[in-house]
Amino acid sequence: MNRSPxxxxxxxxxxxxxxxxxxxxxxxxxxxxxxxxxxxxxxIVSLLASHDGVAELQGFLGRLRxxxxxxxxxxxxDVAHYRIEExxxxxxxxxxxxxxxxxxxxxxxxxxxxxxxxxxxxxxKRFIQEARAASACDHPNIAVVHDIGETDDGRLFIAMALYExxxxxxxxxxxxxxxxxxxxxxxxxxxxxxxxHRQGIIHRDVKPANVIVTEDNMVKLVDxxxxxxxxxxLTKTRMTLGTVRYxxxxxxxxxxVDPRSDLWSLGVVLFEMLTGQPPFQGRHEQAIMDExxxxxxxxxxxxxxxxxxxxxxxxxxxxxxxxxxxxxTAENVVVDLxxxxxxxxQYPTATSSPRGSAPPSRSTPSGR
Numbered sequence: 001m002n003r004s005p006x007x008x009x010x011x012x013x014x015x016x017x018x019x020x021x022x023x024x025x026x027x028x029x030x031x032x033x034x035x036x037x038x039x040x041x042x043x044i045v046s047l048l049a050s051h052d053g054v055a056e057l058q059g060f061l062g063r064l065r066x067x068x069x070x071x072x073x074x075x076x077x078d079v080a081h082y083r084i085e086e087x088x089x090x091x092x093x094x095x096x097x098x099x100x101x102x103x104x105x106x107x108x109x110x111x112x113x114x115x116x117x118x119x120x121x122x123x124x125k126r127f128i129q130e131a132r133a134a135s136a137c138d139h140p141n142i143a144v145v146h147d148i149g150e151t152d153d154g155r156l157f158i159a160m161a162l163y164e165x166x167x168x169x170x171x172x173x174x175x176x177x178x179x180x181x182x183x184x185x186x187x188x189x190x191x192x193x194x195x196x197h198r199q200g201i202i203h204r205d206v207k208p209a210n211v212i213v214t215e216d217n218m219v220k221l222v223d224x225x226x227x228x229x230x231x232x233x234l235t236k237t238r239m240t241l242g243t244v245r246y247x248x249x250x251x252x253x254x255x256x257v258d259p260r261s262d263l264w265s266l267g268v269v270l271f272e273m274l275t276g277q278p279p280f281q282g283r284h285e286q287a288i289m290d291e292x293x294x295x296x297x298x299x300x301x302x303x304x305x306x307x308x309x310x311x312x313x314x315x316x317x318x319x320x321x322x323x324x325x326x327x328x329t330a331e332n333v334v335v336d337l338x339x340x341x342x343x344x345x346q347y348p349t350a351t352s353s354p355r356g357s358a359p360p361s362r363s364t365p366s367g368r
Contacts, residue, residue: 074112079157080149082110093117094127098162101146108146111158118155131158133224136199141192143212143222160222165215168269169208175276179307182273185211187337188219189266194330196221197259204257206265207246208272244285245278245292249321252289260323263330267318274311275303279319293321311340 074084074097082099089096099110117123135145147159168185171177189211196203203224212220248264251257271279279297282288297319300312314336320326327333
């Protein structure tokens with residue numbers, strides 16, 4: 001019996017989806033670009049996003065089963081010795097509330113694991129890992145974790161310091177930042193990352209939404225939910241971790257991620273602070289990944305003429321596609337940004353050269 005046009009299309013969508021689901025991201029991108037039907041391509045991209053992303057999949061299930069998983073609201077309730085005052089935000093994995101610590105009388109941000117994950121051992125391990133990763137760092141530019149515990153119905157929670165301010169994403173949404181502010185925030189972020197890296201922790205989700213800028217302009221890196229610790233391995237092989245536009249070329253290629261991967265994301269954040277837009281863009285996730293791996297970086301001066309040449313070079317070094325060509329450590333980034341902040345020299349000389357080669361004839365950022 002002949003299929004109807006509708007059933008034929010559904011069969012085609014299913015066929016292409018299953019064909020691409022197990023491919024590496026870069027190969028997926030090439031295959032998607034070969035599809036002549038843009039509507040079909042967008043449908044496949046949507047399905048792949050749900051297939052790969054835990055948050056997207058949970059959101060999809062939530063729309064299908066609203067009566068099973070109703071929106072949670074713990075306002076005016078007690079969680080252990082914390083009194084919930086208001087809901088601040090949340091995603092597929094957890095909800096964040098403003099709460100009051102009854103024992104110490106201080107305000108905290110309370111992150112509570114979502115109800116439908118209370119029996120998911122993998123989600124609970126990742127939640128505990130987040131608390132461990134953040135608490136291990138102990139740095140002024142990393143959010144403080146006060147406590148971790150469990151609700152009466154078996155759900156985990158993390159109590160964190162509550163910071164008055166806004167996310168870097170909210171600041172960028174209003175437009176590009178002044179170069180001096182962008183350098184200051186990037187320097188603080190690099191300092192916090194340096195501490196995390198020395199503790200054997202790779203954040204892997206550095207992006208403006210995970211950076212809080214307090215009212216006194218202190219940067220606080222939050223959300224270590226997908227951080228990789230030296231002694232913990234929780235990554236699922238087919239899961240796309242992090243936001244696509246901040247992913248690293250080596251991650252997209254399925255290669256080893258190390259601290260220099262966080263420095264790439266720092267470069268993306270710094271570029272976005274200076275220009276108000278990400279350095280790599282596309283119509284869909286696969287197109288963005290292809291740009292990250294193969295695309296040329298848009299020259300910063302073409303987007304903003306008042307960015308100092310030395311800062312342009314720092315951004316370029318952070319966004320080198322080969323990790324070996326980036327800064328070796330976050331501390332090296334701090335050294336070069338300090339040159340700009342304190343104005344000791346406009347174009348400092350590199351302190352080291354790549355792979356032991358002779359120093360370059362012109363000045364380049366240190367730590368290569």
